[in-house]
Amino acid sequence: MGGGGSAPAAGNAASGPNDPWVALREQASEALTHTLRSLGWTGTKEELARALEVGPEGKADLALPLFRLAKPLGRRPEELATSVAAAIPPSPAFAQVSAVGGFVNFHLEPRAFALSTLRAVLGAEEHYGEGAPKEGKVCVEHTSANPTGPLHVGRSRNTVIGDTLVRVLRAAGWKVTSQFYVDDVGRQAAMLVWIWSRAPSDWPQEIRDASQLPPDGARPKDLKADHWYGRPYPSTAAYVKEHKEAARSLADLTDRMESGALPKEEYRRVPREILEGILSSLRRMGASFDEFVWESDFLFDGSVERVAEKARTSPRYRRADDGAEAVDGSDLGLPKDSPLVYMTRSDGTFLYPIRDVAYHLQKFSRFDRVVDVLGEDHKLHARGLMALLDAAGEKRRPEVLTYGFINLPEGRMTTRGGRVVNLDQVLDEARDRAVEEVRKRRHDLAEEEVQRIAESVGSGAVRFHLLRVQPEKPIVFRWEEALSFEGKSAPFVQYAHARASSLLRKAQGSDDGPMARPAPPSAADLPPELHPKELALLRSLSELPGLVEKVSEGRSVHLLALYAHEVAERLNEFYQELRVLNSEPPVRSFRISLVAATRQVLSNVLGLIGVEPLERM
């Protein structure tokens, strides 16, 4: 990979037991340490292992730049590289060690490398890429959208990033629990309870008109719950703003909810319905949650009071003249002109941030690592949370992963301005376009299978599109790009997987039945020469374990999408250039192993990014 591809090179981080690079790095740094020491160098092997980089493909597999090392030895880098390369003893893993410029370049022995990579992949099968089990439990909270209506694509970026992070952390060896924090407290939640406590026919005229209800006021059969129950939300918000008596009755309702006078099953009914609708959309994208935590639970279990009590003894504590209580976070990056994080209103009722602290304390009591996936609009609130946690005497902090907004070409998405693109719209449109594409190429498939493939291709394309960009970059949503089925897209990867699957079906001679699992080859099975396309593919396959480790550490989930594309691309290049099924015996079985290993890696990486690997399309 390295300079040759767009995906990242395997990092230096220690990877799991099935990483072919671990032994290679070890051998190279071992040999280099001995050689350099004999030339008067005094550093450590660890130092070298860190400096050892993955070289530009074609030039070197592993490379050590000597510029820094040459200086204290009083030698020229080029000349030092030459003597080092000449002094490295031969080994079975490396065919050649050469000096170019100031670099010492290690070139892999192709057959040994092919063998170790195929063995790693075919030996571990669906576990290839996974790291060794790690001590400790991780909580990843993501999405946590207010259940006031259908999810828009902007928010679903949170889900895609969060769900992928959950998958990759699991693969890296952590025990992971995913949580959705459900907001059923406050004005927004009360608004829905307020309007839905009456039948639509009893709603104020303005709200009915703006909600565009069907004439009979009944929910259409095919309308999802989140769309139906969320429909009056924007107009209710506007209505309450303009009608004093409505505002008063809403405030009254909020009080009754927050004081516990209203049974929680009564005010959770509508949010629960909407949440179900949202979740069914998320399931289409392969995302689900282990646990749901309802915000209102922290209202009545005494935990907020405990936080407040603790905070009152903190030097950060501030109390305004009118009784509102806050915490000072000016030293923690809160704005100098408003460094206060309020935890209670002047009437003594609790505010959202303190419930969030109670929630995080609960997380810390159960988990060793706490990760929050948040939109960049919540960055400052996260800082406020840190200040409150500090005041509450909690030393641990959540790891916050923020992502940029998804805007439309004409500007920001707004629910009230009617300028939104809902996730459901995008998924439906993607599926419809995929149906056309499948029909164009396959005339032999049953309608049911066409639909199934199209759903998977469509939702995969959407998920991939939201994932492939570095999280902190803002995205401008364009339909043509989100719904592209070629190039850097999920269908491109799924297609490669289907292609590999088809080859293997033909190789085993039956078009259906379970796929045979080829055994890892032995040295005798390998052809004497390997083709560059075969080597390039193997090189990519070998990098999954290092990548899983790197992504789980750095949380750069977009790299997984780019890696998936690279593997698929290299399979395609291999496929186009070389025959598999009708090649001569030693080559044929080797290539079948290579295809099987590629299919396995594609399947594993698609699993990591939450896209379904398709057997045919």
Added chain:
RNA sequence: GGGCCUGUAGCAUAGCCCGGAUCAUGCACCUGCCUUCUAAGCAGGAGUACUGGGGUUCGAAUCCCCACAGGCCCGCCA
């Protein structure tokens, strides 16, 4: 006004944390390739790009400073 993030070919992006070998990929554009393993593919071409200016370094897209441009935020809402 202040804070955080981002700026790479016509468009969209990777590489930036941790400086290293001619800056990589996709879309769009041009030329080829389906009577042999799925053309959602492959081969080739053109295009030209690290926002601008300083600095550090043997070496800067990468680190530092300044400027400019875009995103987000600066509620006793959640």
